[in-house]
Amino acid sequence: MKTIDKFTFGVGDRFAHQAEAQLRAFQQLADQGVPVTPVWNKSNREHLIVGSEPADTRAAADAAVAHLGWNSDYLLDADHINLETVDRYLPHCDFYTIDVADDIGTPASPGEIETFIEGHPELIGTITIEGIATPLEITREDVEKTARQFLKACELAGRIYRHIADEKGSEDFIAEVSMDETDDPQTPPEMLVILAAIADQGFPIQTIAPKFTGRFNKGVDYVGDISRFEQEFNDDLAVIAHAVKAYGLPGTLKLSVHSGSDKFSIYDPIRRALARTGAGLHIKTAGTSWLEELIGLAEAGGEALDLAKKIYVTALEKKEALCEPYATVIDVDDSKLPSAEEVNGWTSDHYTGALRHDQGNPAYNQHFRQLLHVGFKVAAQLSDTYLDALRANAGVIGKNVTENIYQRHMVPLFLGEEAPLQG
Ligand SMILES: [Zn+2]
Secondary structure, three states: OOOOOOOEEEEEOOOOOOHHHHHHHHHHHHHHHOOEEEEEEEEEHHHHOOOHHHHHHHHHHHHHHHHHHOOOOOOEEEEOOOOOOHHHHHHOOOEEEEOOOHHHHOOOOOHHHHHHHHOOHOOOEEEEOOOOOOOOEEEEHHHHHHHHHHHHHHHHHHHHHHHHHHOOOOOOOOOEEOOOOOOOOHHHHHHHHHHHHHHHHHHOOEEEEEEOOOOOOOOOOOOOOHHHHHHHHHHHHOOOOHHHHHHHHOOOOOEEEEOOOOOOOHHHHHHHHHHHHOOOOOEEEOOOOOHHHHHHHHHHOOHHHHHHHHHHHHHHOHHHHHHHHHHHOOOOOHHHOOOOOHHHHOOHHHHHHHHHOOOOOOOOOOOHHHHOOOOHHHHHOHHHHHHHHHHHOOHHHHHHHHHHHHHHHHHHHHHHHOOOOOO
């Protein structure tokens, strides 16, 4: 089995042109004394929209690593795969986000539930967990209910793991189980039952991505009760540490936060929890480097700015179709979207001010940002026109890509204002 490093950070690169600029941010962070392993993630949905292949992501990452002389580990994430979509990733990826959210709620049979409960008498009663002030009180009915809801999903995770291992002919990869793309957050007691069920499947899970409380819209800040999130995050860390010991799960098992990018207001609570517990973290961001490409084009001015405007105007025309696949993870208020005429009259500063995620800038518009975030299909359809513009403006774009990841994400998450986290 491959074990995961303590800190890993997922980046998306829709058009496979920013791997080097992204990697520079990891270099800057390593220079500050915090080693974080880059993970390039791309879902099947993104590949289908862009018309790209996992081999492209692999080639871009390998080239960036070679060019910058990065000699630590790096990973390629087959993001949100299932049995139907995993195969084309197999030759290229060493990190698999096994998505079983669709099987949550598929009821396990009474016999299966009975066997599970008999195998886990320790789950019933008063359970003291180091790091959680009040012991968990779990009844037999609670375990039954959670098992009915999650047992099939955990079993499927095991099946997908074994499929990957068989097809690759090796277990030299990272396995994550994700349950985030569902409606209800999983509570810490549910997490404990889920980890017991995953342990029964006997595969070396390295990261688990639950659904947390609150909304994780793509590319914009967290919406929800921050103190509730903090409580839940801390309790999840404690439950994981407990389950590692109780069930012999890998000692490297850690939480994975599918952040959808830019959840700035929960970075402080996350960093505090990691500093206090010494726990590791995988945090996945979405393909917001694509937005930095647009910012770089707008900043360059002239034809590049015109192209950035044209992409917005087209995205506005095709809004319904572009938003549809992302309906549950964006909140775009149509009345707050600038019209085509307005944007066509914008300066470079106005465009970058509206798009760049700086909540202190009065020009910042999260609706404009979210629409463009899901609007990458428009750029994909422009094909060489767009890719040529990326190449012609690589310098200004790369600077924005690196700065965004380093300053807005890594500094608050890993460095903070006090002491940096210990890698
Ligand atoms: Zn996810």
